[in-house]
Amino acid sequence: MLARLLILWLQHASLAVQAGCYLPDGTDRNARNDTIAGKTRYEPCSTGAGHSMCYNTKDGDTCVEDGLIYNPGGQLWRESCTDPTWQAPECLKVCYDDQLSPSLLADEGGKRMSSIDMTIEKCHDGTFCCGGHDYAQKNCCALGKGFSIVNRTASYSSSTASSTTSAIPSFTATLTTSTDHASSPTASAPSSMTGEPSPSPNKKSAIIGGSVGGVVGASILLAIVICLRKRYGKNRAGSQIWFDHETARQDPMKPAVELPSPAAELPSPESEQLSMRKHAAELPAFIERTELPAYRENQWSKVG
Template structure:
């Protein structure tokens, strides 16, 4: 396996692990456990957070509810898939798929804390059947959507604390009201100091350690490959040296096998004949040289 291919595989695995961990920490769910697409945690750094929809420009409030620009109040989603954590909004959970509107009953109760679930019992606000209170009041904004970061940005010092009075289950003679209080985790930037590192920090540390281990393994492999390549080159060089020893013959050794021009003096041969013999001798010498080099290769 080539180093480039191995590097690509390691980078792909690191990216896959990183984004799967990030997605797992910020994924939102509806009360039926289905994934809430288009919803995001109001406090991305909290272990559990309620969620609002960025697609509809919702903002997050300290009563664990979402609100749009027209003042419409919505029970959103939660990062706890089981919805058992008190950081999840404890309202209208019978409406399990998707978010649901909360209908204000202030025209009847003359306050700003009484609500009914949308599509609830007929005349819920008038009769009180299914009506509940949402606290605290007055509400305050705790997070807004940050398009650049693709997540909700918690306002400095903001916190979420919700207290609700469950719907009244009244009949003609019996009216039972139970009160439950739920305190969500503080969503300020320092909310997790008392309980240690936040989930986001823990995930970041885990991803960093995993990435460091992968890079160290890649570096070790590359060093091993370089060492093996160096040994292979050295072995090939030694093999070539033993197979093709350098030639020790010189041009003088060949020239001695043929008569030189001065050897034709006083032999009774004409100058034209001598010139022809010298030319043939030089041509034969060049041919021998060429054949010798060819053979030595």
């Protein structure tokens, strides 16, 4: 019985040695100086098939179900994994990226996250942040940038993920919000427009008012033109009548219509008398007849 237990223990120890524990950059955690000096010793949390996270057996660490390691002093850690490539799903992929801010590098002694066991801070809202207590609370928890652990992977909320992406806004087209978003392209992308935009009620009123005003204005202008034409026609007719009357006054003997000039020879008294009677009959009624000169009467008396 004792021999059998010894064999099982040797198998377990052999498996632990063969598995190894590796940091995200591929470094063997047990080859570090602190382990060689006997201060630390890392072994897999699980001895079953597949890969597993590792814990420090010298400090009384405890493996937590989500892959974190809990230290008796109350500190959470992301430690090493049995897969040197860290591609296995059992490796807890949090706080292992070397894209660090200078302040976090200083907090960890200027070392890269992929080359060390990382301290993890739990925020008041239940999320986690990388770094020691003071740094994580100030620069991550207080800003709502913590992550949750889902299937051994860091899961960020949509607001946290958007804040960690590039500061260059995406473009949609308010063409909106514009951003709407354009929403066209939107910074967040403005949403694309569907159909022509309908005019607002104020624009509709302005269009209707303008149309009515245009019709009324055109009607008024047309009426003014008609009145002016009528007035011009009356003035022209009155001017013609006045001209004819004035001509008759100045020269009662001149007919309103110009007669053809008589023959070059002097007319006989008889023909002249007949012509004057005819002219007198054609003159308007209001024109006063004037006496013929005395020499005309003498001439006619001699003839008679």
